[in-house]
Amino acid sequence: MPSAVQRVLTALLLVAAVVGLEFSFEHIIPDAAWRQLALLAMVNVIAALSLNIINGMAGQFSIGHAGFLGIGAYTGAIVAGNLHQMLGGGDTPFERSFIVMPVVILSAGLVAAVFGFVVGLPSLRLRGDYLAIVTLGFAEIFRLVIGTADTGGGTEGAINQALASLGGQQGYAGPDGTGVPQYAGPFWIFGAVTVATLVAWRLKFSGWGRTLRALREDEIASAAVGVDPTRYKVTSFVLSAAGAGIAGGLMASLRDGNPTVQPEQFSFATSFDAITMVILGGSGSVSGAVLGGVLVTFTVKMIEQLQGLDSVQALKAVYPSLDLNALRMVIYASILVGLMILRPEGLLGEREIFRRKSRVKVTGAGPAQPVPARTEAEVKAERSEEGQAGGAEAGGAGAEGAGAEGAMAKGALPEGTAIEREEQPLGKDRS
Amino acid sequence: MSLELQHVTKRFGGLRAVGDVSFTVPERSIFGLIGPNGAGKTTVFNLITGVYKHDEGSIRFQGTDLGPLKPSQIARFGVARTFQNIRLFGQLTVLENALVACESQRRSGLVAALLRTPAFYRDEAAMTRRAMELLEVFNLDGVADEISTSLSYGDQRRLEIARAMMLEPKLLLLDEPAAGMNYGEAEGLKKQILWLRERFGLTVVLVEHNMQVVMSVCEHLHVLDHGETLAQGTPEVVRRHPRVLAAYLGEDVEEERGSADSAGAAGGGAAEEAS
Numbered sequence: 012m013p014s015a016v017q018r019v020l021t022a023l024l025l026v027a028a029v030v031g032l033e034f035s036f037e038h039i040i041p042d043a044a045w046r047q048l049a050l051l052a053m054v055n056v057i058a059a060l061s062l063n064i065i066n067g068m069a070g071q072f073s074i075g076h077a078g079f080l081g082i083g084a085y086t087g088a089i090v091a092g093n094l095h096q097m098l099g100g101g102d103t104p105f106e107r108s109f110i111v112m113p114v115v116i117l118s119a120g121l122v123a124a125v126f127g128f129v130v131g132l133p134s135l136r137l138r139g140d141y142l143a144i145v146t147l148g149f150a151e152i153f154r155l156v157i158g159t160a161d162t163g164g165g166t167e168g169a170i171n172q173a174l175a176s177l178g179g180q181q182g183y184a185g186p187d188g189t190g191v192p193q194y195a196g197p198f199w200i201f202g203a204v205t206v207a208t209l210v211a212w213r214l215k216f217s218g219w220g221r222t223l224r225a226l227r228e229d230e231i232a233s234a235a236v237g238v239d240p241t242r243y244k245v246t247s248f249v250l251s252a253a254g255a256g257i258a259g260g261l262m263a264s265l266r267d268g269n270p271t272v273q274p275e276q277f278s279f280a281t282s283f284d285a286i287t288m289v290i291l292g293g294s295g296s297v298s299g300a301v302l303g304g305v306l307v308t309f310t311v312k313m314i315e316q317l318q319g320l321d322s323v324q325a326l327k328a329v330y331p332s333l334d335l336n337a338l339r340m341v342i343y344a345s346i347l348v349g350l351m352i353l354r355p356e357g358l359l360g361e362r363e364i365f366r367r368k369s370r371v372k373v374t375g376a377g378p379a380q381p382v383p384a385r386t387e388a389e390v391k392a393e394r395s396e397e398g399q400a401g402g403a404e405a406g407g408a409g410a411e412g413a414g415a416e417g418a419m420a421k422g423a424l425p426e427g428t429a430i431e432r433e434e435q436p437l438g439k440d441r442s
Numbered sequence: 443m444s445l446e447l448q449h450v451t452k453r454f455g456g457l458r459a460v461g462d463v464s465f466t467v468p469e470r471s472i473f474g475l476i477g478p479n480g481a482g483k484t485t486v487f488n489l490i491t492g493v494y495k496h497d498e499g500s501i502r503f504q505g506t507d508l509g510p511l512k513p514s515q516i517a518r519f520g521v522a523r524t525f526q527n528i529r530l531f532g533q534l535t536v537l538e539n540a541l542v543a544c545e546s547q548r549r550s551g552l553v554a555a556l557l558r559t560p561a562f563y564r565d566e567a568a569m570t571r572r573a574m575e576l577l578e579v580f581n582l583d584g585v586a587d588e589i590s591t592s593l594s595y596g597d598q599r600r601l602e603i604a605r606a607m608m609l610e611p612k613l614l615l616l617d618e619p620a621a622g623m624n625y626g627e628a629e630g631l632k633k634q635i636l637w638l639r640e641r642f643g644l645t646v647v648l649v650e651h652n653m654q655v656v657m658s659v660c661e662h663l664h665v666l667d668h669g670e671t672l673a674q675g676t677p678e679v680v681r682r683h684p685r686v687l688a689a690y691l692g693e694d695v696e697e698e699r700g701s702a703d704s705a706g707a708a709g710g711g712a713a714e715e716a717s
Contacts, residue, residue, distance in 0.1 A: 013558075210556060213555060213556050213558060214555070214556070217552075217555035217556075217562070217566075218541065218545045218548055218555065218565075218566070218569070219552055219555055221534070221538055221541060221542055221545070222542050222545045224531070224533065224534060224538075225531040225534060225538075225539075225542040228530075228531040228532050228533055228534065229529045229530070229531055229532075231493060231513075231525075231529060232525065232529035232530070232531065233514075233531075233542065234492075234493075234512070234513035234514045234517065235491060235493075235513060235517055235522070235523050235525075235529075235606075236517055236522070236542060236543035236546075236605060236606070236608070236609060237514050237517040237518040237543065237545070237546035237609055238514055238542065238545060238546065239512065239514040239515075239546075240514070246552070361533070
């Protein structure tokens with residue numbers, strides 16, 4: 012366990028680094044297009060990290076992550092646009108982002124989480140392909156509802172009007188149509204990606220993450236050891252959706268980004284990109300999701316850059332019928348296929364890049380005694396011996412008193428396993 | 443009385459898998475549930491642990507009706523089980539397998555895990571210590587960091603029991619623990635079951651084909667055939683029961699030899715008869 016000083020120092024260091032990035036980012040990456048790409052890569056990392064909770068850790072298969080991203084993006088855009096107007100509009104200074112961005116992140120995360128809960132409920136009954144179809148359906152419904160809201164009777168009824176005000180296919184560009192204010196600079200983007208990675212890491216390496224992986228391996232066995240599958244599955248959906256919502260909210264207010272939020276940004280292709288990032292990096296791996304998010308974003312961009320090469324342009328001049336955009340997808344797909352052949356489990360599998368072994372070493376226990384090598388009489392004799400020491404062990408499991416250690420030295424468990432269960436927290440289930 | 447089944451019936455469509463089965467398992471006894479393949483023994487286990495819901499009758503454990511409870515609640519209530527075909531958490535380590543089983547006893551929640559509060563580390567350390575102690579009892583502490591599916595068959599079986607014991611159960615249901623074991627291993631298992639009962643004050647219900655184990659360990663037997671009760675009583679009584687002999691050895695012995703598994707059971711039964 013790291014000390015409080017260590018923690019505070021690490022936190023301060025990270026904050027300093029993120030603040031430093033905010034002000035030096037334009038010097039580090041002078042080209043605006045690459046700057047935008049770097050920020051977009053970070054947003055994609057958050058999306059991949061959140062999808063990794065469902066698809067990697069929980070072993071469910073969601074192919075509708077774009078739905079959550081979209082809900083977060085629209086929520087974030089609406090909140091940011093209106094808040095910006097209330098604050099007087101105009102520029103988007105860094106100081107003001109401290110009012111706008113927390114609200115954007117919070118609301119985008121919360122609204123997406125609510126939808127995550129609703130979509131998570133069918134996951135209790137559906138598995139594999141069937142669940143995938145539900146998630147896909149959800150994402151498509153979201154995209155089509157927004158995209159078609161202003162056609163037909165767009166002016167009738169409160170819900171219709173509200174939806175139509177989101178701009179339909181043209182997209183939403185703030186309440187006054189001048190574009191969503193772009194408050195999310197490097198500070199917020201890199202800050203969010205740091206926090207998201209930390210959260211995903213801590214989720215995975217906690218009892219919660221362990222139980223989620225157990226559930227993925229065998230649901231019946233999990234239930235047989237007291238794990239409530241319902242709770243864990245729905246929680247994983249809610250957390251994953253909240254993460255995606257935050258990624259969407261950031262995407263909407265991304266500096267140097269697209270100032271309008273359009274439904275087509277959240278098509279099936281977006282869900283598929285997120286899945287690619289997770290699987291490419293290694294399903295279930297946190298560092299894999301980070302790696303996958305960055306790699307996919309930059310690979311796509313690199314292939315785009317290929318189009319600008321003189322040799323490619325010369326080729327295009329010779330064969331005018333050559334569709335460079337289609338060719339780009341062929342190259343992208345070939346890279347993915349190649350990687351999957353070389354590394355079927357993704358770049359990292361379920362492993363992590365930095366993972367120190369930190370297991371609690373057991374010191375109190377004595378040499379092991381194989382269980383069957385006793386007769387009933389021996390055991391009875393031992394039990395009566397322990398009768399005297401038993402009083403000191405009332406603490407039950409994990410007691411560190413001298414009595415407990417004495418018992419452990421004999422290769423026995425602390426008392427209080429079966430008989431004293433009344434005092435244990437489990438007692439509440441009994442009523 | 444620890445466990446009490448009254449007129450329990452379970453149907454799968456038109457098939458009556460368990461029909462009107464009643465038995466009571468006394469506190470701290472070792473109770474054997476036997477019968478030919480397909481007799482409904484594992485179905486009874488699944489009914490007790492809530493994997494299936496029974497259509498009729500009642501299942502009570504220490505006076506509480508288990509009917510409306512979910513499998514996870516029944517497990518937390520003190521009913522642990524192992525499975526006929528081992529169900530470990532494959533990609534998890536041996537230690538992690540054991541830790542999952544005490545996750546429901548953790549006091550600190552998800553927020554504590556995210557903030558890595560002292561309570562989180564304290565819980566994690568206490569759980570790990572308890573798991574390691576139990577693994578040591580089952581002689582698995584040396585392989586605590588191995589992926590569970592890499593263990594030998596016998597170790598996997600023992601890990602499953604260890605994992606069940608992490609729940610601190612009052613009732614342990616063992617589904618064919620001796621399956622695939624040779625004579626020596628089965629002898630070891632017998633001692634292990636007796637030891638578990640003594641050490642933890644457990645009640646044990648055993649589904650088993652190995653008559654060497656069943657006849658020497660169990661104090662009470664309940665024989666099922668085609669989901670119906672065939673006989674019950676002490677091993678002495680059951681062993682001489684004409685209907686049991688008929689079900690196991692068959693009117694036509696040759697026919698029964700067809701299935702390898704029941705042939706083994708019949709062989710075991712016959713050996714018991716001869717002695």
